Amino acid sequence: MRGLLLISGLVTSAGVLQPPTAPEDFGAAEFDRVMSVNLRGTYLTAVAFGSRMARRGTGAIVTIGSVTSLRAVPLHAYGPSKAAVAALTQCLAADWGRSGVRINCISPGYVATPPLQKAIDAGQRDPHLLEEAAAMGRLVRAEEIGKVAAFLLSEEASAVTGINMPVDCGWLVGSHMGTYGGVRPARA
Numbered sequence: 001m002r003g004l005l006l007i008s009g010l011v012t013s014a015g016v017l018q019p020p021t022a023p024e025d026f027g028a029a030e031f032d033r034v035m036s037v038n039l040r041g042t043y044l045t046a047v048a049f050g051s052r053m054a055r056r057g058t059g060a061i062v063t064i065g066s067v068t069s070l071r072a073v074p075l076h077a078y079g080p081s082k083a084a085v086a087a088l089t090q091c092l093a094a095d096w097g098r099s100g101v102r103i104n105c106i107s108p109g110y111v112a113t114p115p116l117q118k119a120i121d122a123g124q125r126d127p128h129l130l131e132e133a134a135a136m137g138r139l140v141r142a143e144e145i146g147k148v149a150a151f152l153l154s155e156e157a158s159a160v161t162g163i164n165m166p167v168d169c170g171w172l173v174g175s176h177m178g179t180y181g182g183v184r185p186a187r188a
Contacts, residue, residue, distance in 0.1 A: 009153040010049045013064045014041035017115075020074040031077040038081035039088065046092055046103070054099035060153045063089045064145075065107040067168045071175060082107070086164040093162030102161040104152045109168025112139040135170025135183055 016037040018030065042063055053059025068075050069083035089105040096103065110116065110130045116139075119125040131138050148167050151157055166172050174183045 007049055008053065008058060009060050009062075010045070011062045011064070011149050011153070012042045012045045014038055014045070015064065015066075016078075018075055018078050021076070022074070023076045026076055034077035035081050035084075038078070039084045042085050043088055046088070050092060050096055050101055050103065053101045054096045057100040059101045060157070061092070061101065061103040062149045062152050063103065063105045065089075065105045065164060067107050067109045067166055067171055069107060070166070070172060089164065090162045097161055102152075102157070104157075104160060104162065105164040106145060106148055106152070107164055107166045107168070108145050109134065109140050109166065109171035111142055111145065113142060132182065133171055133175040133178070134168065135174035135177075137183065137186075138169055140167060140169050 014037055016034055018026065018034055046061055046063065050059065050061055053061075063085050065086045066079070066082035068079040069081075069086055071079075073079055086105045086107065089103050092101075093103045116125065120127050127139070145167055148165060152160065152165070170183075177183045
């Protein structure tokens with residue numbers, strides 16, 4: 001435990017997904033599991049490291065939320081668990097700010113990861129629909145999340161705390177555009 005005192009930056013990336021389903025078809029035990037991993041796991045990790053940072057008077061933490069916490073999707077445990085992570089981030093930022101600890105949340109959009117590729121290969125997700133909904137017309141790359149996390153942990157972000165930063169290739173701004181004919185193509 002002594003080495004924990006030297007840690008000045010932390011990314012908490014707890015996450016277990018659920019299948020899209022109607023709420024009445026999603027059991028309480030599975031709901032509790034998603035909440036426990038996503039919210040409780042983030043809370044316990046942030047407090048274990050953040051309290052030590054606060055005692056030292058310096059540190060930065062990045063939590064991982066999700067854009068599904070910001071829009072209605074049929075993920076009735078995952079979305080709320082990630083919304084709770086964003087709220088927890090704000091609570092901790094307010095509590096530890098004067099102790100020199102900054103804490104921010106990144107809410108990724110659909111990220112090109114092996115699990116997503118597996119769902120695409122199994123016919124469970126349509127990559128065209130995911131890309132079409134994003135203003136930039138593509139999926140987020142994992143390294144893009146890493147670069148934003150590195151920025152938020154760095155001294156360049158020394159005045160930034162308590163935010164929830166979507167990194168989603170414009171999914172939040174583009175996802176509703178389908179009701180108006182979709183996101184416009186690139187201009188020549």
